[in-house]
Amino acid sequence: MTEAASAAPGRRLWDGLQARALPVLTVLLAIVAIWYLGAIWMNGQWVRDQAARADTVLTTAEFIRQTLALDRPVLPAPHQVAAGLWEGIAGQRITSRRSLVWHGWVTLSATLAGFGIGTLAGILLAVGIVHNRAMDQSVMPWAVASQTVPILAIAPMVIVVFASAGITGLLPKAIIAAWLSFFPVLVGMVKGLRTPDAMQLDLMRSWSASRAQQFWRLRLPSSMPYLFASLKVAIAAALVGTIVGELPAGATAGLGARLLSGSYYGQTVQIWSALFAAAALAAALVMLIGAIETLVLKRMGLAR
Amino acid sequence: DQLTLQLKWVTQAQFAGYYVAKDKGFYEEEGLDVTILPGGPDIAPTQVLAGGGADVIVEWMPAALAAREKGLPLVNIAQPFKSSGMMLTCLKESGITDPTSDFAGKTLGVWFSGNEYPFLSWMSHLGLSTEGGAEGVTVLKQGFNVDPLLQKQAACISTMTYNEYWQVIDAGIAPEDLVTFKYEDQGVATLEDGLYVLESTLEDSEKVTDLVRFVRASMKGWKYAEENPEEAAEIVLENDETGAQTLEHQVRMAQEIAKLTAGTDGTLDEADYQRTVDTLLAGGSDPVISAAPDGAFTHMITERAFD
Amino acid sequence: MSALPIIAVWLGAWGLNAWLARFDTRLTRFLVALIFGATILVLWEMVVRLYQVPTVILPAPTQIAASFAANRGVLWTDFVQTIVKGALTGWVIGALAAIATAIAIDRSPFLQRGLLPIGNFVAALPIVGIAPILVMWFGFDWQSKAAVVVVMVFFPILVNMVAGLAATDPMQRDLMATWAAPYGASLRKMRLPAAMPFLFNGLKITTTLALIGAIVAEFFGSPTRGMGFRISTAVGRLDLPLVWAEILVAAVAGTLFYGIVALVEKKVTFWHPSQRPQRG
Amino acid sequence: MAHPVIEAKGVGLTFQTADGPVDALKDVDLTVGRGDFVSFIGPSGCGKTTFLRAVAALESPTAGTLRVNGMTPDAARKARAYGYVFQAPGLYPWRTIAGNISLPLEIMGFGKADRAARIARVLELVDLAGFGGKFPWQLSGGMQQRASIARALAFDADILLMDEPFGALDEIVRDRLNEALLELWKKTGKTIGFVTHSIPEAVYLSTKIVVMSPRPGRITRIIDSPLPPDRPLEIRETPEFIALAHEVREGLREGHGHD
């Protein structure tokens, strides 16, 4: 027991890595295996039909090889998607219109703008709700209702309406993104700003602290963990909003446009590559916020 | 002068004339600065026009006339497309050979968002209900691509001669395995891809001059594209921001489009117009438009452009 | 100057609400929310009329109401197709699958470490991307919409449920250990009840997600009914009042759905501090 | 000034709850003079906390009159007359111990150098010198409680209200802090209101012991202590002390009856 505890630090690092990486790798491997099986199964119908139309008989090996190498597969094989991603990311100049990096950048900029607007709106509304009783009672139910409006479904219309008001380009997309991302921030911040317990508030009262002092020195710091948790949800939501906003913008740029045009031409590999690029972007953004969170909370002494 | 054109669909050779006119400087020669807005699956150009987002739109006549009846005063100012490229493409194995007898009980893919009118009036010509059942046809809202046919979710899908049909072919289905029914051949063709503006625009004489110059330059572009399909396709490709189009597909599209724009200088043929209106009016219980429209087109622009 | 009446209505309603809010009873709370909503509607109507906004851009509430009354049959058909068949079925299946998976994960730390990071990645997949794929796989009817909903709601519920199952405090777990409780008993009598507030958190978030997923998926192919179908078709036909009537149905259905889940939550997690009447 | 520091006349406080009204305080009469050390003792739920909170304007009495330094409690609060120590430490977890002590000083607008000096002084006082840079969760429960006492002492309020401040501490530490508190009180002449469950503690510290009883919360006895201000720990073995403790215990037993 004590021997294991006093093992060399390098060894411990390795053990930790193994404990973390091994399960992820195993699950990943399982998913890839299932994916390959799925690809063979789902693309099989097409390969059989083609063989029947061409009046040929396929060996099993032939059959499997063909299912994994279709131009327009129902489900592209993992290596096809990987190749598509590689081609899109590394195989182009990043300013090229075929570059996923370029499209990713277009999407990212609108996402960040929308995320900024949404976060600001969410925080301001939350501050209002916590400090004003009339706002508390009137805004919250309608904020919930606002999220049930299928904004994604009317996004095309929204874009047109904004265009008619002279707002075009990045902003309409960003506003759709903001619409989706303000809600998690609002909910999280209301909860966070209300999280100081009665005793902490009473202490402030006993010191006769002003409302502003109460806000800056008590409510805001104690809401930080909630804020960051919601920011992670919000940035993913903002990305989805941007992508949807890009769909009706038709054949212009962005990962959404890439998804759409892939879909329009039945280019499943292109769809999946754009999809993975989007997911990777989302994961990176969430991780970035996680990193900022750790940093801030550590400085605040809230991370242990 | 500034002018904004809203296309009906994504950047592709279907709109080659406009891109050529812009790229070759035809608009510039006329003193125009034209912005071309690509469309998309759920963009309704009529709505964009109504909202002031564009000065001119490319739209199909059924949708334009329907919008006119809804109170949006659209006017056709030019008609670069002489013939319709619409058709229904079926798998031969579905056993459909004759529309009048074989559609009943089948599932058909149709585009919506204002593009369903030609199909609906064809069906009412055939006396088929679109509510499903053994006597009618089951209608699917077809998405952006030709998958429903490849996946055999529908017996037939809507295709354009210049686009979706070739996607089916490219997907690996031989032409012999397909049966197609062109709207032209069925006598239910309606006019596609015309240029429309709001009535109020025509009251502004300065705008009218701009439109005249615009139509003139656009038609120059169309004729150039007709003669040089390869070059036109390349120009389209350069303007495609998604980077999803392929040259091969666009060249073929440009060649097919040339067949549709052939035989017109952009002036609307009144006989074609009348046929479209008649087709739409003959809709049985559910016609697309209820009365013959009045003032839905003007020859003023094309006359001044080409005199 | 024409903005004056608009500002006047706004200020008047706000004053009334600020006054009502001071009473803080159940009735006034309801009234305040109602007045707030009514004010927005009135302002909307006034803006549309005063500035003569075209109907194809933004219809007035009265037009929307008229369209709603005229199209009740269509709206009902669409409601059944999209919300009852697509959204609800998908939500129930997704929730059940997520709960079952969460329990499996809770039992196996290996799965927990392996599945959750990947789960987070998958959860970040934008649905608009999977919708066309799922329509391709599951066909045009509501099954593919339900599948989209399943994918959308699965991970939010899973993540919450996993957190919930781990949310018992150490003392509660130690107590179970001193009683030598087998896993089944500690699951049923401790982990599941303790997870309820978290589970409901996930269920509430996903009510609105489920609606959005089912509607958006219809854009990628559908039979000729459903709310997403109707919205895109009606936009094409410039029937904007009908579009907004559909949006109204979605909003009301969504709010009700959310409200019902919140109500059940109140009944099930009555014991949780956030559900107890606040002292002081 | 001629005013007593705390003057309660017929004070009543009724909470409206879902199960009906709860009389947390009823007919409370009490006068506390400048420099008094008053302990409140009584069974759980008898209104000790409620009374302290009413004095600090954290609750409003529903009957009678309550004056602090001749003003309303709320005016006294605004004049920053109170240092309050709650039953639990209530430290802000995102601030270090020094930061926590600094917080009320910042709010009241003390200068930077003055703050540093005060923090050092009170940390010394509660035996936490050297721990100023730690975060609350890095300290044991007892140390946290001492930090919260230090925080209440730092800004030298006239009136110190302490709600079972030593409940979580072990006997030895408690003895030491009792001595330190007495020392401080003698040196500064503050008026102190002190809630405790421990009879010896109440007797050892107070000039006045208020015995309370629940349902409705009321005062059953007020015992003035004959003990001298100088009290070594050994005073607890003297007969006067034991007699006083006995009297308090008797008072408590009376009010306990049924519970």
Add this chain to the structure above:
Amino acid sequence: MAHPVIEAKGVGLTFQTADGPVDALKDVDLTVGRGDFVSFIGPSGCGKTTFLRAVAALESPTAGTLRVNGMTPDAARKARAYGYVFQAPGLYPWRTIAGNISLPLEIMGFGKADRAARIARVLELVDLAGFGGKFPWQLSGGMQQRASIARALAFDADILLMDEPFGALDEIVRDRLNEALLELWKKTGKTIGFVTHSIPEAVYLSTKIVVMSPRPGRITRIIDSPLPPDRPLEIRETPEFIALAHEVREGLREGHGHD
């Protein structure tokens, strides 16, 4: 059986923390016989809780051997030898008081009628008859603590481990519960391990008092009580009692030194 109930030989327990290892227990030797009432007393952080947890197999010693009823602690746990009362009530908020008491009974497979009878009996014992239908958060802290004691008593485990069970209660209630606990112990002959901060409580209840000291946590004195099993409350004024208390206090002071 010839086995002692608890037998610790050179028990050590080191926690690995980010700041390095913490010796919570070191070289602990202790033998507890059947029917003993053992109190653990010592300053905060001296390892009282850790030792109790190790006995209940909630922690594993990193050195030495620990046996319970001649088995490993884990085997004893599986044999359901323990009733454990934690320092905080630890009631499940979604169950009523009766439901909470019923929970271990359900897990151990007691029949329905038996459960009802036991619940009624222990509720009576801790003076909570009539409160069975309330939820934990509807009761005051003291009542919750009593409910948690009732829960540990309901299933008649051989060994009762109690970690400062009466810390949150006022003196009168505490006295009453002390009496009741002694009564129960005499009647059932259970073996009891009891952590407390109060010297009089330790002396009043125990047959054996274990004095501990921190850094590293270790036993500094084991005092066997000469008091008879029958102990009226007044025994606390006898010279034997006071001498014993004095001895414990001495032991505590030794280990306190620097804190």
